[in-house]
Amino acid sequence: MQASAPGIVQGGRAIGLETVGFSKQFGALRALDDVTLKVEPGSFHALLGENGAGKSTLVKCIMGFYRADSGDLLLDGREEKIRNPREARALGLGMVYQHFTLAPALTGAENLVISRADAPAIIDWAKETKRLDAFLDRMPFRAPLHVPVSQLSAGEKQKLEILKLLYLDQRFLILDEPTSVLTPQEADEILSLLRGMTDRGEITILMITHKFREVTAFADSLTVLRRGARVGGGKVGEITTEAMARMMIGDTPIRERAARQPTPPRAPLLELAAVYAVGPEGKNVLDGVDLKVRGGEIVGLAGVSGNGQSQLVEAMSGQIAIDDGCVLIRNQRFEPTREAFHRLKIFGLPEEPLKNAAAARMSVAENMAFRNFERPPNASLGWWLRPSAIRARARDLIGRYHVKTQSPDAPIGDLSGGNVQRAILARELSSDVDVLIVANPCFGLDFASVAEIRAQIMDQRNRGAAVLLISEDLDEILELSDQVAVMSEGRVVYVAPIAQTDRATIGMHMAGHD
């Protein structure tokens, strides 16, 4: 059976959705507590809440990924039972998850075609390619369809995820932090397109986000969750961002922005000298990177994602080999060994910390001990581990860094996205730091955590650490940096003190213009 040409979304077909009294228990934790959410057909609804508030859990229950313990779901006023994502899809509900769900080894075209419920048994690629091209022609943004998804940048993957839902003709779109991997320009472009589609009544959107700017610019109504319960909501124009913030965190005080203290000029602690690395495609992913970071200074490295930033972090942490050039710490050649990290007090937070800096199935306490499990008091004689000490230290860090977890023994993979980030930061910032390398440290964090973590980074700088801050968020770079550098196509193309540069100049270098 052929579906009516996919992607032709006709007006007035948007779906309205309502959850009535949704509750969900994970062990001792009440992740959802009697949540009622109403999304009008054709609206752009924002779902807000601090990290671990239960936003992802709520939408996963709607999609049938989890089963809510109690509660009813109404679609266009009719009660529906959704037992699995396939049933949700059949009802026109589609979701972009917080992590990507495209199969990395398949091409974009293969991913799209196979995701169709009526994918033909034998695929006529000539015909399908023509149909896909026709579909893309109607879409205001595109993504490469004929290379394996693993070779796409994060932004391209995100676009492809959204294109997939539209291709499947889904009319209720749930987006879980869709813009965290996009540049602000890309985010605006995609969201305004989606807003256009809701205005025409073609689709309804429920978007989880931490960015107030996106809420005020694109959403027309919102709901706020706190600790699994609905604490407020309404029309966007009628609620100030301060009110939203208060609903999200209650009376918890927000940490003040840490002041930048004047630091005396110091010698470079971290130095990259003509670092080259060859990627799997035989191209130089790092093409002669030169960079100096002094003690007591934050160097903010800006750049569009996919220009070698993640490889730079991987090269410094020893995850990929440096083919030429070297990393110097205190003027000595640095080899990334565990011993050297400890002796030179180098710490860091890579991007996607759950993948790059944690073992998902090990407990929070064990993950927090990765840096020092073999040293006293965590171990005697260098090999006899003392779990009680490890757990006690973890409990202390969990308290100090406000990590929301059921216990130190819960697997770190069960934590919400933002809390994984905090757990790893707690591990990396809790001892004496000389060199700190952080990549997108505030990715997917709620505003209170953002303030907290930026203050921590500034503290380390004030104490004399050399901080390399790699970020795709220009506001973060402008707020924290002493020096701004821009990375483009595997090279550092621009360096300037913060006082002598501005957003436009940085943006131009990011785009590859000199």
Place this chain on the structure above:
Amino acid sequence: MSEGLVQTVLIALLGGALRVSTPFMFVALGECLTEKSGRVNLGLEGTLVLGAMTAYAISFHSGSPWLGVLAAGCAGAALGAIHGFVCKLPRVNDIAFGIAMMLLGTGLAFFFGKAYIQPSAPRLDAISLGGWSSDPRIASALQVHPLLLVGILVALAMWWAFANTRWGLLVRMSGDSAQSARAMGVSVDLVRFLATAAGGFLAGIGGAFLSLYYPGSWNQGLSSGQGLMAVALVIFARWNPLRCVAAALLFGATGAIGPALQSVGITQGYYFFNAAPYILTLVIMIGSAGSQKAGRDVPGELSITK
């Protein structure tokens, strides 16, 4: 004179490749299909032996060797189905269970096969592709068994299906990212179950070739680890069915080095040359372990790489 010798050896290698490679090919294709779906089935050695025994027994009783081939495939599919079913239970490791299945398969074959060591069953006939040559050596080397051609056709079909059919894409997707497949509502367990059963079917046919054509009898020492080496071969072939065929032919040819040299009177190092396929396996494993390309082609869900 020495040129004639070289020729003899080369022709013998070709003949060996065509004759010995078929079981490698079938097991490798079966393993390739299973691994593409995200599971490793190390039990295919047992499947091969059970297939050999079943084929021989059915051929003996029915008088039809092709019926034996079919029965061998079904026996293999049954073993594969057990593996596919048990491995979807929580916390079952497919590699460990595969080893158990290997022992089960050989054990069953030895148990039921006792009665068939003596009697002689009808064999499969080869097709002669060497009729054009007046050289009797070539004519005998080009005695090709239909199953070899079937294997090549299966490989072509798999290669095409992985790119052009819904089932092919579903298998690749399940092997690449179970999470993506589940998010789409695909039952990853079902896909893997079917892929493992189909892989077992192919491996069983490989066994039928052993007992019904070459060496062409049933005994307990029939397989010399072909089923296990085929797993290495799949890695070498980087999960591409066509490269599996090429790799199987290469393995067949190396296996023929010893006999080929012996046929021209070089008997020194006979045992060493007989070990050539095993040495090749080692060299290949070491060589491909660090290769970046292999790293890219490996299905993301395989438990050996996770």
